[in-house]
Amino acid sequence: MRWAAGFALLALMACQSTGASSVAEEQATLIIRNGTLYDGTGSPGRLADIVIAGDRILHVGKAAAAKHANARAIDASGLIVAPGFIDPHTHAGSDLNSANIERRRNLPFAYQGVTTVLVGNDGHGRTDIRELANRARAQKIGTNVAYLAGFGHVRKSVIGDADRAPSASEMEQMKAMISRAMCEGAVGLSTGLYYTPQNFAKTGEVVELAKVAARHGGYYDTHMRDESTYNIGLSGAVEETLEIGRQSGAAVHIAHIKALGPAVWGHSAKIISRIEAARADGQKVTADQYPWAASGTRISNALVPRWALDxxxxxxxxxxxDPIKRSEIREGMLAGLKRRGGAAKLLVTGKLGKAQVETGLTLAEIAERSGQEPVDAAIRILETGDARLASFNMDPADIHAFAVQDWVVTGSDGSTGHPRKYGSFPKAYRDFVREEKLITMARFVRRSSGQVADIAGLADRGYVKAGMAADIVIFDPDKFAPNATYQQPKKWSSGVRYLLVNGSLLIERGEHTGALPGRSLLKDSAC
Structure with missing residues (x-):
């Protein structure tokens, strides 16, 4: 079964044919009444009822209750009804692929109103998309998922962690891996050019792979090479990103756009101006943003010079x-500490490997307790493992400047140890809509649903209108709020009263139902 724009819903492919009856002929199973609907287009809210038949929206408007008397009804009086939110940047892949059913429920996202997550971001996405989708269908998952093919996975598989260019045959292997991923349903190519070994790639190498994704209708999603002053600088990284888009023909999407560190605070204005100019020239450029002042990273990523991670x-x-190289690395890490605003700005939220480190303390506090300089405390941790960090490096003025751009959407970058995994969407609502009044409710819903669907090419998601998938969030505008903090990052958000995924209730009256109605949303690239 194929929907408009060639998206296949994997869970239905084996049991339905193109000759199935239309949605309009189906029996209504659920009516949502009396809610204020924001339909994902950016239009103002309006009172409207939604009639659902199975996994599809049958009708939006006046419900004609007598005609659907046998359908279950949800009274959404005083509540907001919106398309289920779509998160364009997550690290939920390991959860959805887990043997642990609780992880597969994906409730940290569901309680934010998220019905679809994209995975494989930062270049980490696998290329065996069909296998991932088959596993999700067999094990069952809570939310929907769409997949990005990862440059980092591809480069590491073919070249390893070495700092060198690919040979001609290696380049062909990488291109073949991306092509396979796109043919199996990936929506695009993701990169994390800041991270090893992706940072060893030159621009032209990335262009060649982005061309493959573009040829199959995919987009280019990137954690840019620099968001601060680590190598080519924030402005240089934006220019590289735009150049990759121009040369490859791929639409460009910048992950978690930010100005990271005091050295680039205030640079949002020129970054916005440059992207606006590219868009005015006809280039497709978008970005996502999380509403937190701290990024999530690791000591190795935050402080260690890139050359030292070859x-x-x-x-x-x-x-x-090696004493000489250790000294050079230490000097580079001192520069990294300065760039990040000092050790007091780095909160350890988790330990990796065999690292001996206490969480919940800043690197400055850890150093003080151990009687070491912060840089030496960081090196000691790296000698046996690594540590997750919340890095407090963003200026609110830059966050707000990016938030009001009409090409910026909501994203979480949700990962372990950071409250953004549990609270980004309600925090964006609380900060940008209710408190700062930077954007309207209609704009918040659009940047969290329909606009993301348009970017990723999810043709039957992101809007509440007849014929679309019945992915719907119903939330209390007075209670929709994050509860996760940097000290307690694993607390579910509040305010979502109902959440429908493919017409099934994943959350009902604020409690999860135990259902696993999610599907893999695979792009049909006509291979």
Whole structure:
């Protein structure tokens, strides 16, 4: 079964044919009444009823209750009814692929009103998309998922962690891997050009792979090479991103757009101006943003010079054993600390490997307790493992400047140890709509649903209108709020009263139902 724009709903492909009866002929199963509907287009809210038949929206408007008397009704009086939110940047792939059913429920996102997550961001996405989708269908998942093919996965598979260019045959292998992923349903190519080994790639290498994604109708999603002053600088990274889009023909999407660190605070104005100019020239450029002042990263990513990570953490530890190289690495890490605003701005939220480190303390506090300089405390951690950090490096003025752009959408970058996994969408609502009044409710809903669907090419998601998938969130505008904090990052958000995924209730009266109605949303690239 194929929907408009060639999207296949994998869970239905085996049991329905193109000759199935239309939605209009189906029996209504649920009516949502009396709510204020924001339909995902950016239009103002209006009172409207929604009639649902199975997994599809049958009718929006006046419900004609007598005609659908046998359908269950939800009274949404005083509540907001909107398309289920779509998160364009998550790290939920391991949860949805887990053998643990509780992880597969994906409730940290569901309680934010999210019905679809994209995974494979930052270049980490696998390319065996069909296998991932088959596993999700067999095990069942809570929310929908769409997949990005990852440059980092591809480069590491073909070249490893080495700092070198690919040979001609290696480049062909990488292109074939991306092509396969696109043919199996990936929506685009993701990169994390700041991260090892992706940072070793030159622009032209990325262009060649982005061309493959574009040829199959996919877009280019990127954690840029620099969001601060690590290498080519924030402005240089934006220019590289735009150049990749121009040369490849792919639409460009910048992940978690920000100005990271005091050295680039205030640079949002020129970044916005540059992107606006590219869009005026006809280039497709968008971005997502999380509403937190702290990014989530690791000590190795935040502080260690990129050259020292040739060969990954194993290569780093070999260099640390050499007194001369250790001194050079230490100097680079001191510059990293300065760039990040100092050790007091780095909160340890989790430990990795065999690292001996206490969480819930800043690097400055850890150093003080151990009687070391902060840089030496960081090196000690890296000698046996690594640590997750919440890095408090954003200026509210830059956050707000990006938030009001009509090409910026809501995203979480949701990952372990950071409250953004549990609270980004309600925090964006609370901060940008209710408190700061930077955007309207209609704009918030659009940037969290329909606009993201348009970017990712999810043709039957993101809008509440007849014929669309019945992914719907119903929330209390007075109670929709985050509860997760940096100290307690694993607290579900409040205010979502009902959440429908493919017409099934995942949340009912504020409690999860135990249902697993999610599907893999696969792009049909006509391979």
């Amino acid at each position: 060969g990954g953490l194993a290569g780093l530890r070999e260099r640390l054993a």
